[in-house]
Amino acid sequence: MCENGESNGVAAHGPTTSNGSHPVQGQPKSSPYQSVQDYLSNVGRYKIIESTLREGEQFANSFFDTETKIKIAKALDSFGVDMIELTNPCSSEQSFQDCKTIANLGLKANVRCHMDDAKKAVEAGVDGVDLVIGTSSFLREYSHGKSMAMIQKTALEVIEYLKGQNVEVRFSSEDSFRSDLVDILALYKAVDGAGVHRVGIADTVGGATPRMVYDLVRTLRGVVGCDIECHFHDDTGCSVANAHSALEAGATHVDTSVLGIGERNGITPLGAFMARMVVTAPEYTKSKYNLKELKALETLVADAVQINIPFNNPITGFCAFTHKAGIHAKAILANPSTYEILDPEIFGLSRYVSINSRITGWNAVRSRADQLGLSMTDEQVKEVTAKIKQMADIRPLAIDDTDSILRSFHLELQKA
Numbered sequence: 429m430c431e432n433g434e435s436n437g438v439a440a441h442g443p444t445t446s447n448g449s450h451p452v453q454g455q456p457k458s459s460p461y462q463s464v465q466d467y468l469s470n471v472g473r474y475k476i477i478e479s480t481l482r483e484g485e486q487f488a489n490s491f492f493d494t495e496t497k498i499k500i501a502k503a504l505d506s507f508g509v510d511m512i513e514l515t516n517p518c519s520s521e522q523s524f525q526d527c528k529t530i531a532n533l534g535l536k537a538n539v540r541c542h543m544d545d546a547k548k549a550v551e552a553g554v555d556g557v558d559l560v561i562g563t564s565s566f567l568r569e570y571s572h573g574k575s576m577a578m579i580q581k582t583a584l585e586v587i588e589y590l591k592g593q594n595v596e597v598r599f600s601s602e603d604s605f606r607s608d609l610v611d612i613l614a615l616y617k618a619v620d621g622a623g624v625h626r627v628g629i630a631d632t633v634g635g636a637t638p639r640m641v642y643d644l645v646r647t648l649r650g651v652v653g654c655d656i657e658c659h660f661h662d663d664t665g666c667s668v669a670n671a672h673s674a675l676e677a678g679a680t681h682v683d684t685s686v687l688g689i690g691e692r693n694g695i696t697p698l699g700a701f702m703a704r705m706v707v708t709a710p711e712y713t714k715s716k717y718n719l720k721e722l723k724a725l726e727t728l729v730a731d732a733v734q735i736n737i738p739f740n741n742p743i744t745g746f747c748a749f750t751h752k753a754g755i756h757a758k759a760i761l762a763n764p765s766t767y768e769i770l771d772p773e774i775f776g777l778s779r780y781v782s783i784n785s786r787i788t789g790w791n792a793v794r795s796r797a798d799q800l801g802l803s804m805t806d807e808q809v810k811e812v813t814a815k816i817k818q819m820a821d822i823r824p825l826a827i828d829d830t831d832s833i834l835r836s837f838h839l840e841l842q843k844a
């Protein structure tokens with residue numbers, strides 16, 4: 429299997445602008461659908477709360493030793509994420525030690541809604557604490573057993589304590605989309621009044637749609653004055669779309685993890701979210717995050733949890749920038765924007781045009797022949813393309829096979 433950077437095929441170099449970007453951006457500059465709602469939108473000024481070292485520790489394969497945690501934390505920091513979330517220091521003795529170690533690098537932490545937990549997090553020296561409590565009837569009945577009144581009382585006590593400790597305080601409900609709307613709005617209003625820096629909503633079971641997210645965040649935006657963060661599980665494949673929708677409705681922060689690792693099939697993947705946001709908000713996204721480090725970051729985490737980067741991963745899937753059909757190849761060679769919304773160069777990667785199949789076209793073969801320094805007329809290129817297609821009908825071809833066909837065809841031409 430090939431990786432980006434060593435894939436088989438023709439590296440295409442279409443026209444680029446002086447700053448190296450595609451000459452045609454994916455989105456029109458101004459849209460006739462722009463409305464007053466767009467002024468709520470934070471798509472051009474969002475922040476990332478990176479949770480690989482918290483939610484990601486809940487992934488089935490995860491076991492991070494201290495050294496790995498430090499490596500991941502440093503790589504996330506270098507990538508430019510805004511906050512790094514760590515496992516609750518009360519989870520185990522090692523979690524506490526690791527939290528302390530990593531907090532010395534200047535990071536943020538997550539802790540559950542108990543006074544003891546909050547004290548432990550402060551003791552570990554973190555910069556911020558997230559109080560999280562399930563507010564849906566499912567979780568209140570079958571998980572912690574607290575009423576909404578008890579939740580509010582405890583939350584306000586913990587917030588009061590934390591406010592005196594010079595740490596950033598967040599309050600998040602869990603299972604927000606299956607919680608009673610009136611109940612959670614009242615709770616958020618109370619914690620906002622108590623001075624939390626941020627409130628969070630979580631689609632803990634991954635069942636929300638972008639429309640549901642827009643409605644809830646839009647409503648919450650009208651109720652609290654503080655920042656709003658969002659956390660989306662990917663059970664129904666909506667985690668990236670939901671994050672985008674939340675930002676459009678006025679959310680300020682999005683939770684991600686590298687490759688999306690987390691409980692069950694995980695949460696909004698950092699890389700896929702970057703792919704979305706570099707199209708929505710190119711200038712902000714490119715200037716704020718070190719996008720060229722994405723592949724190394726994903727490889728680091730994939731190795732740590734012993735998984736492969738999925739073939740269909742945005743940006744770093746092995747064929748994310750490989751073009752195959754003849755009609756695509758021709759257009760891509762002329763101008764990459766024809767069949768690419770993302771410029772691989774932004775991520776330090778290259779595009780490839782495959783010339784090894786029955787759907788290969790002669791323009792792509794011409795490009796490869798030129799790369800190999802084999803001069804041929806158009807008629808000759810068409811002839812050798814027919815040979816490649818004939819062979820590809822019989823068996824799968826590798827780049828070496830196709831190159832040999834080209835070379836021996838060229839040799840025969842010279843002999844003749």
Ligand SMILES: N[C@@H](CCCC[NH3+])C(=O)O
Nearest residue numbers: 600602603628630632659
């Ligand atoms: N993993 C939990 C915690 C969310 C906390 C967000 N700040 C959930 O999905 O509900």
Ligand SMILES: [Zn+2]
Nearest residue numbers: 483632659691
């Ligand atoms: Zn979660």
